[in-house]
Amino acid sequence: MRLLIAEDDATLAGQLRARLAGAGYAVDVAADGIDAAHLGSTEPYDAVILDLGLPRKAGLVVLREWRAAGNTVPVLILTARDGWSERVAGLQAGADDYLGKPFHVEELLARVQALLRRAAPLQATELRAGDWRLDEARQCLIGADGCEQPLTGTEFRLLRYFMRHPDEVLSKTRLSEHVYDYDAERDSNVIEVYVRRLRALLGAGCIETRRGQGYAFVGRS
Numbered sequence: 116m117r118l119l120i121a122e123d124d125a126t127l128a129g130q131l132r133a134r135l136a137g138a139g140y141a142v143d144v145a146a147d148g149i150d151a152a153h154l155g156s157t158e159p160y161d162a163v164i165l166d167l168g169l170p171r172k173a174g175l176v177v178l179r180e181w182r183a184a185g186n187t188v189p190v191l192i193l194t195a196r197d198g199w200s201e202r203v204a205g206l207q208a209g210a211d212d213y214l215g216k217p218f219h220v221e222e223l224l225a226r227v228q229a230l231l232r233r234a235a236p237l238q239a240t241e242l243r244a245g246d247w248r249l250d251e252a253r254q255c256l257i258g259a260d261g262c263e264q265p266l267t268g269t270e271f272r273l274l275r276y277f278m279r280h281p282d283e284v285l286s287k288t289r290l291s292e293h294v295y296d297y298d299a300e301r302d303s304n305v306i307e308v309y310v311r312r313l314r315a316l317l318g319a320g321c322i323e324t325r326r327g328q329g330y331a332f333v334g335r336s
């Protein structure tokens with residue numbers, strides 16, 4: 116899952132990035148509205164955290180442009196605490212949720228997780244593969260007998276993306292776009308290595324190879 120934070124307060128943006136990256140998301144930061152508009156139109160984000168008070172191009176304008184162009188990425192807007200008219204304008208422009216500043220980072224994290232769940236409504240909140248359950252909070256797998264299998268950051272991000280898109284054919288390019296942030300060295304061949312590791316953990320049948328197309332996670336195994 117890959118997120119964009121559009122926030123010009125560098126301290127706040129840094130805090131959010133660290134917390135969300137720690138929760139297993141790939142995170143990009145845009146410090147002004149022009150950058151945000153560009154990244155949001157060209158990179159496949161799973162959700163965007165959009166400050167409305169951005170320099171160079173207002174967050175509301177950015178959001179209206181995305182929606183006018185058919186970009187349906189889930190957007191959570193950050194507004195001034197007393198800015199009820201801003202919130203109304205934001206929701207009318209197509210925001211999915213809002214949070215008034217200042218806020219607790221834990222609340223933002225919970226709201227982002229809720230947005231992502233709503234964006235994939237067919238997916239139960241519990242992510243499973245065979246006898247394993249993915250513990251998103253602790254970023255590990257839990258077996259039927261309660262045993263724990265730790266995952267590396269990349270293994271976790273890749274497996275969660277597979278689990279949220281069961282039975283879909285996912286190309287290596289799409290997988291790497293959702294697992295790595297903009298600055299990461301993106302080599303789609305590395306995905307093969309991680310798929311092999313996940314198969315070794317979960318059983319070879321859990322991820323099928325579709326020749327020339329990519330991989331499919333078998334949701335009902």
Ligand code: CA
Pocket residue numbers: 122123124166167168169
């Ligand atoms: Ca601002």
